[in-house]
Amino acid sequence: MEIFLGSILGLLFAAIVFYAFRYFQNKKLTRQQSVILIDKVKRVCKFITVEGDFAEIYHYEDVKQKFLNMITSRKKALVVINAKAHIGFDLKKVHMEADTKNKRVIMRSFPNPEVLSIDTTINYYDKRDGYFNKFAASDLSDLQIEAKKHIQDKIPESGLFDVAKGEALEAISLIQTMVETIGWTLDFSALKIETPKPEELNEDRSDS
Template identity: 50%
Template sequence: MDNIFDTILGLVLGAIGMYWLFNFFKGKKSKEITTHQSTVLLEKMKSVCKLISVEGEFAEIYKYENVKDFMSLVSSKKKALVVIKAKAHIGYDLSKILMHADEGKKTIILDNFPQPEVLSIEPELEFYDIKSGFFNFFAPDDLTKLNAEAK
């Protein structure tokens, strides 16, 4: 009788243990939590009077390589490939025009019309093939410098 009781108790405790283990590992699935936060700050607003007459689209491939030698024994290379696509706006800054009115003839006379100039450049960078060496790796400030050089 004692042996049957021990067997039943073992089965019940085993079932409870298996249920607990199943629920424990079921809840251990890998979870990925991503949060994004963005705040737009207005730095400056000013009135402009510009006329864009030409818009050009450009593309450039910028290749970056850096090799460091350690104790003249081992060299380590890091490299990146950056594709730069940019829009350039060329036109006139109309705030440089001198205007005066001839009331008798009812006309407005424009003097000192400016030469066309580059008004803005809007670059868009895409990084490809970023590879760090064993002793020479990319730090966040390296990518910031690379971004500035490419622009």
Template identity: 30%
Template sequence: MSQQTPPKVGFFGALSEFRKWAVLILIGLVLSFGYKFFTTKSETSSIEYDTNLIQQQIKNVGKLVVTEGHFAEVLTYKDRKETYIPGLSFDKKALVVINADVTVGFDLSKVKYDIDAKNKTVTITNIPEEEIKISPDIKYYDTESSTFNEFTGDDYNKINKLARENLKKKIDKSTLKSNAKNRLISELSKILILTSSMGWTLKYDGEVVNNNQEFQYKIKG
């Protein structure tokens, strides 16, 4: 029984076989790199996404935070004009009742910050001062004056100034300012929550803010 000799593969046949494997390997590499390219987020894209998200969050809290209160004040205004005659004077007086609506607010659109994308750090560089608005309703009762010492515009300006000064003292003693700051901290804490969840660092007043208590301490200082 004769044994068949396997066909010889010529040079060109071997070259064709090599090309086939080369093409298959090339296709495999292209598919592999393509998969990684489309499924793996680049570091640059990630940083840009994080930066845009943080900027949007800061923009979202950039509103006017307002705390409202109502105060009442009763005062007696007196003015005396002396004469050259001993014991003779011209007096005027009035009972003044003031009801005032007061707002204490923070305009968070004025918050200034720096974003260091490379080091993943957000630094709040400035928080605006509180804005206090007093809207008094002033009523006069039991007004008494004389011909030689009548009420004038200067008197009403003095009463208005005095009323505002007294109201400011009441506001300072009230919880209105502290309540406004609590609302301020609550809004800014949203930035802290976001940066922490994304692995970024938040700084204020030159120091890292790790939690809401530290934020509260630094702002109320």
């Protein structure tokens, strides 16, 4: 009888150990999944939703005075800037929490659209050197920087940020797809997403 009870207790203890091991193993796996998932989202990093083309004419002029300001030397150029601006979302700034118990990712906040990159092509016309004031390689590098800043200053008034806000759901949909690949769900009910009216969206796109 004692042997029988000992066997039962032994089996019961083994069962408890087995289920406890499975429970903590699954919990560890779930935590690993959440870490891997958030790491995946961070690796995507930047998500471009809108492109805008810009063409600007920029007049460059630099004046230097020599010999006790008695002689003026002027260099100038007509600069044509063609640029493509990429607007989108930096997914590293997404605030997410993992609910491991329910295999759910909760999105607490989503970043505003920003300028991700600007590609510029610059052509120089009517470039004239001054006698004592000639164009150097450093001048052309400075012009590149100045041209990019000039385009960046134009972007807020172009309406591209408003169009990008309307595409926020597309970026969230990308994250949702990644979440669902490991059997989790994405909860973004806490977000307030402003979606522009169709006519406003069309106006912005036609302007850009």
